[in-house]
Amino acid sequence: MIRVITDAILDMAGCISATGSAAWWEGGIVKADTAWMRSAAGELDATASAIKRHLATADEGLTKLRSAAQGWTFLESLGQLEERWEELNSLLRDELEQAAENIRFNASKHDGNENWITETWHDLWN
Known part of the structure; x- marks a missing residue:
């Protein structure tokens, strides 16, 4: 149960x-399963990298939009849009990277505790 x-x-x-x-x-x-934990942290790092690559795509899109829509009033707000996108992108990456770091730290701490217990047990009985 x-x-x-x-x-x-x-x-x-x-x-x-x-x-x-x-x-x-x-x-x-x-x-x-500390190996799984480290693998999950690696996946978080890969996701953060993929999110960062979206910045270049967004920049290309804004450049094309600016050149295609010259004279339109909404172009004045593109700077704000770009700034918000970059802030959101940074926030997502920071959170993912912090989560990966925390997972790795916990895996290392767990391994360290397991090693200490094993060594202590061995020292007690040998």
């Missing part, structure tokens, strides 16, 4: 993916 509830919680939290899961049960203990 506990496993069913935990699986449901992990699924709702987005921890289950087609490539694996961030956590799984092993002997009644939930263990973190």
Whole structure:
């Protein structure tokens, strides 16, 4: 029963993916899959890079629009539109990059804790 509830919680939290899961049960203990966590962080970095590439496409579109619509009054607001787009793009990238950094930090901390526990256990009994 506990496993069913935990699986449901992990699924709702987005921890289950087609490539694996961030956590799984092993002997009644939930263990973190740090390789999956690092892979997810890499995917966030790739998404942030893809979002940044949209800036060049937006600049090209604005250039074409300015040259095609000379004399139109809406051109005066294109500077604001461009500024807002760049701010939104930056915000999205910052959030994705921070999330990736947090995931990597947590994976490293988990690995460090696991290593400490293993070493301590070994030192106690050997």
